[in-house]
Amino acid sequence: MPVGQSAENKGYRIDVTGAVTDGRKVYVLYSVQNNTDEVVIHADFELQFEGIKESPLHKGASLSMLASESRIQPGQSMDFIYSNNLSPAVKYPKQVNYNIILTETSDKALLSSSNKYRTSLDVAFELDPDMLKAQERILDTEGTLNVDGQKIKVTGVQYTPLSTYVDLEYDQNNDKRIFQLINPVLISKHEGTEEKSYYPTLITADNSEVYSDDAKTTLVFKNSKKIVESKPDSVSLKAFGISAVEKDQMKIVVDLNKYQLIEAPGSGLELVTPTPENDAMEGTILLRHKLENAQYLNYYTRTSETFTDGEGKVHQSGYTTNRSAVLNFGGFMRAQDGAGVDEFIYIFGAEAKNYPQPLTITLEKYINPIMDTQAVELYSKH
Numbered sequence: 098m099p100v101g102q103s104a105e106n107k108g109y110r111i112d113v114t115g116a117v118t119d120g121r122k123v124y125v126l127y128s129v130q131n132n133t134d135e136v137v138i139h140a141d142f143e144l145q146f147e148g149i150k151e152s153p154l155h156k157g158a159s160l161s162m163l164a165s166e167s168r169i170q171p172g173q174s175m176d177f178i179y180s181n182n183l184s185p186a187v188k189y190p191k192q193v194n195y196n197i198i199l200t201e202t203s204d205k206a207l208l209s210s211s212n213k214y215r216t217s218l219d220v221a222f223e224l225d226p227d228m229l230k231a232q233e234r235i236l237d238t239e240g241t242l243n244v245d246g247q248k249i250k251v252t253g254v255q256y257t258p259l260s261t262y263v264d265l266e267y268d269q270n271n272d273k274r275i276f277q278l279i280n281p282v283l284i285s286k287h288e289g290t291e292e293k294s295y296y297p298t299l300i301t302a303d304n305s306e307v308y309s310d311d312a313k314t315t316l317v318f319k320n321s322k323k324i325v326e327s328k329p330d331s332v333s334l335k336a337f338g339i340s341a342v343e344k345d346q347m348k349i350v351v352d353l354n355k356y357q358l359i360e361a362p363g364s365g366l367e368l369v370t371p372t373p374e375n376d377a378m379e380g381t382i383l384l385r386h387k388l389e390n391a392q393y394l395n396y397y398t399r400t401s402e403t404f405t406d407g408e409g410k411v412h413q414s415g416y417t418t419n420r421s422a423v424l425n426f427g428g429f430m431r432a433q434d435g436a437g438v439d440e441f442i443y444i445f446g447a448e449a450k451n452y453p454q455p456l457t458i459t460l461e462k463y464i465n466p467i468m469d470t471q472a473v474e475l476y477s478k479h
Contacts, residue, residue, distance in 0.1 A: 100223045108133040109199055111218045116193075118183065119229045119257035122317075125179040125195055127220075131169040136343045138168050140200035140215055142179060147192035157182050157305035164387050184304040185255075185264075189226040194219055203413060234259045234325055236332060238475040242278075244339045245469045249278070251334060254475055256325050259412075261294060261318040263334060269312065276311070276462055280337035280393040283318050294318035294413055297397065299342045328478070335472040338395060340465055347460040349400075351382060353445060358384075363465040370439075374425050379447040380415065383426055384440070390466040391437025398441055399462040407453030415444030439454060441466055 103112040110130040117124050123145060131137055142160055160167075169175050183189065184203040186320040199216045200206055206214035233257040242249040248268035255262045263283060267275045283294040283376065300315035302308040307315070342362040351359035351368065358368045371377040402414050431437045443458055 098225070098228060100220075100222045104218045104219045104220050107216045107217050109137070109216055109218060111197060111220055113195060113220045113222060116222070116224050117259070118224060118226055119233065120189070120226050121183055121185060121257065121262055121315075122259055123179075123181055123183055123224070124259075126176070127179070128174050128176045129169055129197070129199070130174040131171055134171050135201045135292045136168050136170055137199040137216075138202055139177075139197055139323055141196075141198040142177065143196050144181060145194045145196065147190050147194070149157045149187065149189065153446075154458070155306075157300075157307075169199075179238070179308070182307050183226075184307045185253075191223045191225050192221070193224045193248065194221045196220075201369050224377075229258055232325055234328065236329075236476045238332070240473040240475045241268075242334060242471055242473045244334060244336055245273070245341065245467045246280070247273050247275055247339060247341060249275065249336075249339075251270065251473065251475055254322055254332060258320055258322075258325060260320050261324070263297070263316040263318070264313070265313075265316065266313050273341040274311075274344050274347060275339050275341040276337040276396060276464075277340045277394065279340060279390065279466060280336065281316055281466070282335045283316070284333045284335060285321060285324055285328045286331045287323055287327065292321060294321065303396075307359070329476065330478050331474060332476040333471070333472050333474045337393075337470050338390070338466060338468040340396075341467055342460070342463050342465050347463065349384070349443075349458040349460065350455050351458070352455045353380070353382070353449055353452075354454055362460070369426070371426075377442075378415070378444065380445040380449045382443050382445070384443065386439040386441075386464060388437040388439060388464060390405065390468055391431055392435040392437050393438070393441075393462070394464055394466065396458070396462060396464070398439055398442070398464055400443055401459035401461055403459070404443075404445060404449075405457045405459075406449075407455055410452075412446075412449070412452065415446040439465075450471070 098117055099115050100113045115126045119237040161178045164175055196219045200215045211388050236254040238254050240251045250266045251266040252266050285292045297316040297318045300307050302311050346362045351358055368383050369383040369385045403411050405411050427440045
């Protein structure tokens with residue numbers, strides 16, 4: 098939808114050329130003209146819906162550009178695309194405001210908390226959340242995918258001109274905590290032909306404000322023009338497995354004094370002895386998780402910022418004070434054959450060697466692929 102609204106401030110100009118939404122995703126197209134002598138970048142950007150408490154939407158917002166870098170040179174103009182996820186449960190108003198904050202790029206400007214190096218620009222316009230409603234197709238579906246004995250409910254399938262959305266909910270009675278479906282495929286049949294959609298992006302509580310807990314997620318596949326225009330004969334969802342951990346095994350237990358791994362979920366996790374080049378601070382452990390079937394995983398292991406000693410006392414980890422305690426270690430690597438290595442560290446702190454052992458780290462997320470190919474029919478005309 099064309100917008101054609103602009104704003105100017107202190108030699109900068111923003112022109113919002115267009116915006117579109119299907120009620121699940123929103124995109125704003127705009128350009129920034131720099132008529133000053135300073136190089137600037139975005140310090141912040143946000144889309145605000147009038148009267149919505151959850152607005153502005155920060156979590157999950159992204160900015161893309163055609164240029165290879167985001168700096169706007171003096172006398173130059175650059176085009177940008179803002180995007181974010183919207184909640185299908187919220188009734189969004191038409192009145193919106195798009196705000197950007199530009200900052201100069203000198204070291205002094207980037208390190209300063211003063212607003213004198215920053216310039217704010219606001220553009221108000223109308224964005225109809227129902228602009229594509231007449232072109233969407235929502236299937237009346239109710240199906241449950243059963244993978245490795247875990248139930249994954251499919252609560253909705255929605256086709257729009259922008260994307261195809263498959264809403265999932267992990268059954269609260271599952272004995273495993275599910276983090277991801279492995280290689281989900283949406284299969285639609287229409288007039289004798291089969292259309293398969295692969296490699297969806299994910300909407301989760303980690304990357305959006307749509308969900309408040311990790312029991313729900315949405316698979317976002319590419320749009321299907323054929324299905325939007327005409328109802329399919331059948332739709333099914335196939336997955337090759339899940340990444341999941343038993344709920345009572347969401348922990349890593351180590352003896353810091355012996356530098357020994359006592360307990361961890363699944364297999365493949367090992368303690369790595371630090372080398373001089375790691376320059377690891379005292380009370381830090383290095384962990385390496387060797388994986389198979391890692392090619393479809395798109396998250397990393399995440400640990401709690403507290404740990405428990407052998408007598409049950411909770412302590413704060415060293416992450417809050419030092420997040421760069423180890424050199425030449427850490428990261429996620431994949432090989433062409435699907436094998437992967439996830440390296441991460443945990444900083445107990447120098448005093449932890451004096452605590453009662455062993456020490457228990459609570460896991461918030463953990464990579465643990467379980468291969469089990471299953472499919473469920475979500476819709477059929479007949």
